[in-house]
Amino acid sequence: MPDGFSYCILDTERFEYKILESYAFGYELDPVNAAMAAECIIQDNAILQNQFERVSLSLVSQNYTLIPDNLFSDSQKQSYLRFNKDFEKSDYAVNADKLNNLKAYNIYPVHNAISEMMSKFYDDYRIRHYTSPLMESLMYLLATGSTKSDVLINVYNGYFDIVIIQSGIIRLINTFKYVTYDDLMYYAFWVIEKLELQADALNLLISGNISIESSLYRSIRLYFKSVEFASRNDLYRYAYEFDEIPHHYFSTLLNLNACG
Numbered sequence: 001m002p003d004g005f006s007y008c009i010l011d012t013e014r015f016e017y018k019i020l021e022s023y024a025f026g027y028e029l030d031p032v033n034a035a036m037a038a039e040c041i042i043q044d045n046a047i048l049q050n051q052f053e054r055v056s057l058s059l060v061s062q063n064y065t066l067i068p069d070n071l072f073s074d075s076q077k078q079s080y081l082r083f084n085k086d087f088e089k090s091d092y093a094v095n096a097d098k099l100n101n102l103k104a105y106n107i108y109p110v111h112n113a114i115s116e117m118m119s120k121f122y123d124d125y126r127i128r129h130y131t132s133p134l135m136e137s138l139m140y141l142l143a144t145g146s147t148k149s150d151v152l153i154n155v156y157n158g159y160f161d162i163v164i165i166q167s168g169i170i171r172l173i174n175t176f177k178y179v180t181y182d183d184l185m186y187y188a189f190w191v192i193e194k195l196e197l198q199a200d201a202l203n204l205l206i207s208g209n210i211s212i213e214s215s216l217y218r219s220i221r222l223y224f225k226s227v228e229f230a231s232r233n234d235l236y237r238y239a240y241e242f243d244e245i246p247h248h249y250f251s252t253l254l255n256l257n258a259c260g
Contacts, residue, residue: 003028003157005038008253012053016237019047020250028158031111039117048121055125057118058256062159062175064108064129069098072105080107097132097259101139102170106132131161133255134207135170137233140258142168149205150197151224153188154252155216156208160184162191171195181216189223199223205230207251233258 006022025037042048063085077094092109099106108129118125134154141147142165152163158179164172172195176187192199200223207230210217221227229248232238233255 005041006250006253007048008250009047009052010236010257014237015235016239017242017254018239020242020245020253022250024157032113035111035113035117039120042121051123054257055118055122056256057114057125057127058130058133058253059108059110059114059127060130060156061108062177064106064131064175066099066102066173067105067107069103069105072096077107081109095127095129097128099132099136099139099259101136101143106135128256128259130252131173131175133259134161134252135163135173136259137251137255138163138165138205139170147205147228148203149228150202151192152205152207152230153220154208155184155206155210160188160208162188164191164195164197181214181219184216185219188220199225201225204228207248209249211246 003026004022004024006020008020009018010016011018023041025034029037063081065080065084067080074096077096078089081094092111093115095108095110097106097108106129110127114127118127134152138147138149138152142149150165152161152165154161154163159175159177161173161175163170172191174191176184178184178187189199192202202224204220204224204227206217206220206227212229217227229246230251232247232251235258236254
């Protein structure tokens with residue numbers, strides 16, 4: 001993420017997560033400085049200097065665009081992305097994550113500094129946008145009847161994602177920066193109002209770094225029909241150390257391996 005670095009390690013023989021560790025930078029960094037900070041962390045961490053069966057990087061960025069798979073053309077990736085934000089083409093590559101459950105592509109820019117940093121340590125790696133496992137895991141839960149949620153709010157320090165679900169499909173996803181919880185509430189209810197929905201008729205699913213003891217949770221639960229926290233993906237096992245971490249924390253990271 002722009003203000004930190006987290007990693008987890010999956011034992012592929014036992015399908016069990018063994019390690020999760022998170023570092024906070026203290027403030028948001030631009031891609032070049034974030035890559036430098038991540039490089040220092042990897043250099044100082046003997047575990048991360050191993051060669052793994054597969055290495056996946058979850059890239060946190062507000063710049064992404066969804067394109068239905070039947071309209072997608074690989075040659076037009078940059079054009080799709082420019083609908084939302086202009087960027088310096090020479091400094092970035094444009095990636096496209098195929099979202100099989102959503103039947104769409106997630107288009108986003110990757111700064112060259114990020115790719116160059118990863119190449120210093122790993123012979124082979126893949127990059128996915130952090131919203132890709134968020135949406136794919138949500139679509140899986142909806143398809144299997146594991147959730148009846150109408151709204152998903154995924155919270156991190158300084159930004160959050162809101163996803164609106166109607167008739168079992170994702171109608172909208174957007175990301176907002178916030179400073180206070182009042183900001184977050186304002187943007188969330190602004191989206192709901194613009195779509196002419198009533199919060200007290202909606203079921204809310206919460207994931208990310210939000211405590212059940214937080215003032216945000218105590219406030220937001222008053223406005224929705226029901227509120228629940230996301231659970232961990234039951235496709236995996238988790239070492240006992242994970243018992244100390246709330247199950248809805250690090251959900252996008254822990255679902256990254258399930259994202260094609």
